[in-house]
Amino acid sequence: MIGKNYKFMEWLLGELPSLRENALIDQATEERLRGHYRNLLSGAPSPQQYLASGLAVFGACLISLGVILLIAFNWDMLPKSLRIVIAFLPLLGATTLGLITIIKNKDNRWREASAVGVMAGVVTLTSLISQIYHLSGTLESFMALILAVTFPLLYIFRSYAFAVLYCFGLFFLVGGANPSLNLVYLLPLLPFLIWHLLRGDINGYPATFSRWLLLPVALFCSIVMKDGMFFGMAAFATLFYVGGIFYRDRGMNDSHNPWLFLGWAGMTMLLLFGGTVSYFAKNIDLTLIMTLPLFLIAGFLTIRHRSGEMVVGVLAMLLFSFCIIYVGDRQIAGWLCHALLLMFGVFLLIQGIRHRQMGIFNNGMAQVGGLALYRFFSEDFDLFWRALGFIALGAIFVIINIAVGRAIKSNKGEAQ
């Protein structure tokens, strides 16, 4: 589905007078186009709307936290029956708010406040009953219960604030003994995020929200994999990197596209430090089930997009995964990963120079520079060879900088 890109619509409206002046369209067409796009733009959410929603959510969160703290104070001077009645009041209040929101079809501020309020109501009710009867239980089991019973609020109110709270709650589950069960808790959240990611304008707030929130979700998945954590991180870093390039090539700015930098940073860190980590394949099935689809999606995007950057990124992470599974000697594995990082960095340097893209060039510089710094502190070489290596590397950096500087200057001259 092609999304509504409101920025392009505004741009087109600005272009209409010049199109008419140049006789590309007549006045009637201009008016029809203007009417059509103004009508569509009237339905566009304004930044003020999002700000108002944000403030409503913030207010609801503060009220909810205040209620939770009031409950946590423990009013043991009150009789038990009264405390039980009080325990139900926040949930009943939030339920009333939710009913008004649904029946009167209220806007997103009400929806966000209702979702957060009902979740807080369930939290306070469960907490207070546990407190009154001195029930034991871990934070993990408490949060598992809260998430399990409140997840429909995500879809009932289409609430972004609830999605954030749900994601935050997931991290209480990571200490659990059963990783597969923890992954079940992702099932309600993933369709919501994927739906917002794929539908509509890729620069819109919902898609940007999904891109940001998928980062902690990926971290949660990686932690849950326990001994397969590095595979999870490798797979997610690859997917984010490839996705980041995909969005960058569609003109997305950095604040809307956190995947590119974080994917690249994740891959660089893994290649720099991950090679020396010992891997014990205790739960390879879960690791494969989770990482294979991610690599497949990244591979599919790479083939479709035919980008050299994507190919090198995917290959580097696949080889990294093979390296930490099959290379028994940790020192050799570390060297191989560093060789991969060097190749990756050099490739980005070349790509940056060829396409006159300073962003790509700088990424390559950072990778090679990071590797050089790491090696400066390692003891695999004696001082003499390290000294020679650094002098050579420094010289290469200076030469490349001069060359890139000249190339950019000559480009500017040609443009003028």
Place this chain on the structure above:
Amino acid sequence: MKKIRLLVFLLTVIAGMIYPVYKIIKLEYPEQIPAVYRFRCGVVDPYDPFRGRYVTFRALPDRTPADGATYRYGENIYAVLGVDAAGTATVLRLSKTIPTSGDFIIVKYNRNGTAFDGNEATDRKERWHFFSFPFERFYLNEKHAPEAEKIVAKLSRDGSNKCVLRVKVYADGSSVIEDLEIEGQPLQKYLQSKTK
């Protein structure tokens, strides 16, 4: 569509109430009147971000002499309860199956091994089954908790029965703390008498 949303919303709210309401009914209206046992205890005073200040107990006895039986770490097993000459609870034996007679509590198995006093083994030849009781928290008012913790820690260290947990034990093996007694008085009364 609005009706479906409304229905799903009400079902969600009901789902949020099920666990607390089930607990209230189960604890307040049991099929059989629960037996009350008094457990000796040791304490620490931590904090739960949602439920506030509480006193954590290590209810005693948390071990029985090791027999030939083997249990897994974290396994839920049944501890058959008895009462000693001082009127405090003891564990007569552990069982993997539901005991046919006597009161029992479902406990979590920890380990089989020797007992330690600090870093020193008390007796290397004597082996024990160690386990944890399901009641370990007594929620307190924010203002009272630090003072209660000091008093309870002081009294529980001397090994006497001055600090005792009154626990209701239900027919199905579940249990809930009724009160915390200090020198024979409920904690609240004891703190009030101290402040007077």
